[in-house]
Amino acid sequence: MDNKSYLVKMNGNGVCGKSTLNGKSLSGNAVNGNGLGHVTTNGSSYPAKVAKSRRLKWEVKPSEMANNTLNPIRSIVDEMKLTPNPDKPMIALSIGDPTVFGNLPTDDSVLQAMKDAIDSHKYNGYAPSVGYVKSREAVANFYSCPEAPLEAEDVILTSGCSHAIDLAISVLCNPGDNILVPRPGFSLYKTLAVSMGIKVKFYDLLPEKEWEVDLQHMESLIDESTSCLIVTNPSNPCGSVFSKDHLQKILKVASRHRVPILADEIYSDMVLPGCSSPSMASLSSDVPIMSCGGLAKRWLVPGWRMGWVLIHDRNNVFGSAIRQGLVKLSQRILGACSLVQGALEGILNNTPQSFYSNTISLLKTNSEICFNELSSVPGLNPVRTSGAMYLMVGIDLDHFPGFENDVDFTERMVTEQSVFCLPTSAFEFPNFFRVVLTVPEQMMVEACVRIRQFCLCHYQHHSRHGNQLDQ
Numbered sequence: 001m002d003n004k005s006y007l008v009k010m011n012g013n014g015v016c017g018k019s020t021l022n023g024k025s026l027s028g029n030a031v032n033g034n035g036l037g038h039v040t041t042n043g044s045s046y047p048a049k050v051a052k053s054r055r056l057k058w059e060v061k062p063s064e065m066a067n068n069t070l071n072p073i074r075s076i077v078d079e080m081k082l083t084p085n086p087d088k089p090m091i092a093l094s095i096g097d098p099t100v101f102g103n104l105p106t107d108d109s110v111l112q113a114m115k116d117a118i119d120s121h122k123y124n125g126y127a128p129s130v131g132y133v134k135s136r137e138a139v140a141n142f143y144s145c146p147e148a149p150l151e152a153e154d155v156i157l158t159s160g161c162s163h164a165i166d167l168a169i170s171v172l173c174n175p176g177d178n179i180l181v182p183r184p185g186f187s188l189y190k191t192l193a194v195s196m197g198i199k200v201k202f203y204d205l206l207p208e209k210e211w212e213v214d215l216q217h218m219e220s221l222i223d224e225s226t227s228c229l230i231v232t233n234p235s236n237p238c239g240s241v242f243s244k245d246h247l248q249k250i251l252k253v254a255s256r257h258r259v260p261i262l263a264d265e266i267y268s269d270m271v272l273p274g275c276s277s278p279s280m281a282s283l284s285s286d287v288p289i290m291s292c293g294g295l296a297k298r299w300l301v302p303g304w305r306m307g308w309v310l311i312h313d314r315n316n317v318f319g320s321a322i323r324q325g326l327v328k329l330s331q332r333i334l335g336a337c338s339l340v341q342g343a344l345e346g347i348l349n350n351t352p353q354s355f356y357s358n359t360i361s362l363l364k365t366n367s368e369i370c371f372n373e374l375s376s377v378p379g380l381n382p383v384r385t386s387g388a389m390y391l392m393v394g395i396d397l398d399h400f401p402g403f404e405n406d407v408d409f410t411e412r413m414v415t416e417q418s419v420f421c422l423p424t425s426a427f428e429f430p431n432f433f434r435v436v437l438t439v440p441e442q443m444m445v446e447a448c449v450r451i452r453q454f455c456l457c458h459y460q461h462h463s464r465h466g467n468q469l470d471q
């Protein structure tokens with residue numbers, strides 16, 4: 001290294017041309033004991049420090065956190081060879097974004113609220129890290145009910161529900177702790193937890209019981225290091241909705257072991273007619289709950305990145321410490337976009353009921369088409385949907401000896417029929433595929449026709465082991 005001298009500013013405000021310490025100019029070999037003053041790098045002034053910091057070659061490595069961050073959907077889908085049949089237009093039933101086909105625009109009132117926020121010129125600056133009080137109040141009013149009252153201070157606005165989940169896990173868990181996560185389940189929980197050194201334990205959902213929790217299994221997983229139980233209701237990927245009775249049983253398990261709940265309720269109120277989905281908080285008398293939600297799905301604007309954590313403390317278990325922890329974490333990076341915050345009150349108060357019903361109506365139609373059509377396809381076992389925007393289809397691989405697994409199966413369905421459904425290995429639960437129900441109705445019909453063709457082409461009456469299974 002050449003014999004240069006570097007000027008380092010000592011007052012913590014960044015580097016500028018001249019070395020200063022608490023506003024005083026430094027010269028010569030001045031040093032304040034906390035670090036370097038006017039340092040020469042030829043080894044003469046402070047050789048030990050210089051030698052310590054000197055690297056002989058460039059070596060910049062990704063952090064452990066980066067290395068430990070893995071999105072299973074990406075790692076599975078990116079590895080798949082997705083080459084559609086050129087004679088058939090592609091139908092992607094894989095993307096959980098209700099806007100991709102253009103058949104489900106958001107409501108005019110939602111757009112108007114956003115336009116008003118822009119025109120007001122009031123929302124171009126930084127908002128408080130937890131969100132504007134008025135916007136938090138709007139969310140609190142929207143979700144408050146006598147059994148689970150909310151005030152503005154119980155709401156933290158975030159950048160989408162993903163950020164809300166991140167805050168909730170981060171405030172509840174330390175490295176080495178474990179969290180309980182549904183299987184099959186939304187992959188983000190594991191992605192976030194593992195990157196933070198938090199262990200993930202999967203509790204089983206039972207397809208034969210419309211994806212209810214295997215409560216015994218769940219309870220058996222809890223130990224003294226379990227710091228949070230995640231419940232997704234309605235469910236991605238299952239499209240299931242837990243009954244009140246079942247939710248109460250889950251709460252009992254959490255209560256017995258004093259484990260707080262992270263309720264991922266991003267699909268709350270997206271339930272088919274005849275079902276209801278009470279919030280977990282409205283049923284809890286003693287279990288503290290953080291409910292994570294947002295605008296993405298119900299208001300059909302996932303790109304607007306507006307989410308929230310609703311703090312439903314019970315008996316002051318979370319107390320001020322957890323609340324302050326959430327506030328501190330929210331200060332790392334400002335979350336929710338100011339403009340969308342400005343629009344939030346209008347969005348929540350002015351969206352007509354007919355808008356929500358129209359979405360439900362399309363989901364109902366498509367889920368019936370998909371369930372009815374695929375129920376009669378040999379080798380497939382669809383599970384009826386009650387909510388969210390998905391339907392799961394079991395693959396009886398014994399009858400499809402040409403395929404190794406769900407990934408193989410869905411990959412070939414793209415090659416031959418240009419229909420792409422997500423293999424559920426991406427949700428830690430192989431041998432199913434997930435169908436997204438937000439596509440236009442005609443596309444759903446066409447997709448089912450092609451899935452049938454595909455299965456008829458590959459279905460074998462004899463199992464892969466040579467046993468006659470069906471007559």
Ligand SMILES: Cc1ncc(COP(=O)(O)O)c(C=O)c1O
Binds near residue numbers: 162
């Ligand atoms: C169960 C579940 N939780 C959270 C999210 C993330 O929502 P957002 O887009 O608001 O971050 C999704 C998105 O698909 C989801 O399915």
